[in-house]
Amino acid sequence: MDRPVVPLGRPRAERADAKRNRLRLLAVAREMLAESGPGGVTMDALAERAGLGKGTVFRRFGTRAGIFKALLEEEARRFQELVLAGPPPLGPGAGPAERLVAYGRVRIAFLIDNIDVARAAMERDLGRPAVEVDMTLVHLRMLLAQSGLGVRDPESLAVQLAAALEGPLLLYVTSARAVGTDAEEAGVRLADAWQDLVERLFRSDSK
Numbered sequence: 435m436d437r438p439v440v441p442l443g444r445p446r447a448e449r450a451d452a453k454r455n456r457l458r459l460l461a462v463a464r465e466m467l468a469e470s471g472p473g474g475v476t477m478d479a480l481a482e483r484a485g486l487g488k489g490t491v492f493r494r495f496g497t498r499a500g501i502f503k504a505l506l507e508e509e510a511r512r513f514q515e516l517v518l519a520g521p522p523p524l525g526p527g528a529g530p531a532e533r534l535v536a537y538g539r540v541r542i543a544f545l546i547d548n549i550d551v552a553r554a555a556m557e558r559d560l561g562r563p564a565v566e567v568d569m570t571l572v573h574l575r576m577l578l579a580q581s582g583l584g585v586r587d588p589e590s591l592a593v594q595l596a597a598a599l600e601g602p603l604l605l606y607v608t609s610a611r612a613v614g615t616d617a618e619e620a621g622v623r624l625a626d627a628w629q630d631l632v633e634r635l636f637r638s639d640s641k
Contacts, residue, residue: 456494459484460508463501472554475501502555506548513544514569530581531636537573538599538628545600546621571596583636599628 448456462484466475477498481488495501522528523536545552574592578585585591 455486455490456504459486459491459494459501460504463505467505467551472502472550475554477501499555502551505551506555509544509548509551510569513540516540517569517573530577531632534574534577534595534632535629537570537577538632539625541570541599542621542625542628546617549617570600581636595631598631 459480463475463480466480466483475498477491477495478488480501481491484491495504516524517537519525523532524540528536571592574595575589578588578592578595
């Protein structure tokens with residue numbers, strides 16, 4: 435089985451006009467985000483620029499954080515499709531080691547590209563991201579199961595690798611910005627470190 439079950443949820447059926455409004459709002463939100471960053475995206479400004487009523491925006495997103503939650507969910511679905519059905523080595527068709535390396539490199543780039551949106555998606559009353567769409571642990575479990583590494587506890591290893599991949603990212607990128615390091619450069623260094631980790635894991639098993 436090469437299609438891990440990821441808790442993205444099944445989109446609810448929606449009327450044609452509701453779908454049209456949703457796509458319009460998301461497209462306009464992306465434009466505003468590109469122009470002025472998350473700070474420039476507000477419920478009022480989005481409604482005005484999209485040419486829709488403020489009530490429509492509130493019904494669709496609920497809160498300002500909900501706008502960014504919707505953007506993250508859409509990007510996460512695109513990322514998942516690349517992993518599940520895209521070309522190798524990210525998608526099916528390559529060996530477990532190659533796919534682990536590719537997944538980490540692309541995942542790091544995805545997280546860095548969306549880090550400001552993720553921050554803006556924080557619900558103030560919850561103190562955590564408004565969206566929790568994460569296929570990393572599920573995918574790592576699957577690839578480790580296929581690898582035949584013979585480790586004592588594949589489940590715990592998957593947890594450790596997921597933490598190594600995603601846990602330090604926010605702190606690392608924030609620190610890099612503080613000392614003037616470009617986020618893209620920080621991402622390349624993280625991706626290289628991930629590749630070193632995976633290659634050493636598989637190399638040690640072959641000895």
